[in-house]
Amino acid sequence: MATSFNQGKPYHGSDAVCAGKLQGATDTDYFYFFCSRCEGKHIVRLLDYEVRHEQAGNPYNDQLKSTAPKSFILAFKLHCEKCDLTDFVKIGNLGLQGGEFKHVIPG
Ligand SMILES: [Zn+2]
Numbered sequence: 635m636a637t638s639f640n641q642g643k644p645y646h647g648s649d650a651v652c653a654g655k656l657q658g659a660t661d662t663d664y665f666y667f668f669c670s671r672c673e674g675k676h677i678v679r680l681l682d683y684e685v686r687h688e689q690a691g692n693p694y695n696d697q698l699k700s701t702a703p704k705s706f707i708l709a710f711k712l713h714c715e716k717c718d719l720t721d722f723v724k725i726g727n728l729g730l731q732g733g734e735f736k737h738v739i740p741g
Contacts, residue, residue, distance in 0.1 A: 639684035640711060640722075647722045651712075654739045656723055667723065669714040678719070682711040686724065694731050702727050 639645075650656070650670045658667040659675070668675040686709050692702035707726030713719070730738065 639682055639709065645709070645711075645722045647724070650719065651721050651723050654735070654741075656721075667712055669717060669719055670721075671717050671719045672714060676714060676716050678712045678714045680710050681713050681720075684709045687726065687728070692727060694727075698731060 647656075655670040656667060657670075657675075658665055660666070666677045667680075669678050685706065687705065687707040689705050690703070692705045695701050705726075705728050707724055707728060709722060709724045712721045712723060
């Protein structure tokens with residue numbers, strides 16, 4: 635039986651995943667997140683996801699060369715089996731549209 639994302643409780647990524655601390659990489663074309671608390675590149679599990687937002691069109695299409703047919707935000711619940719960190723991260727196309735990351739998060 636399907637349950638609601640995070641049992642319907644409010645959620646937001648903690649400081650452990652903000653400001654460039656959450657990183658990851660691909661193996662084939664799958665992307666994996668690394669625990670931001672553990673040493674090295676310990677891969678975390680994705681326990682759940684939610685479509686937080688989805689609509690046709692994208693407000694940046696008229697400002698950029700490329701066209702995104704939809705606007706979306708996906709939320710993921712992360713968990714590290716090694717240190718028990720549970721956290722959240724979102725991926726979407728309504729935030730930054732390009733540019734150098736060092737101009738967003740210096741250092
Ligand atoms: Zn960990």
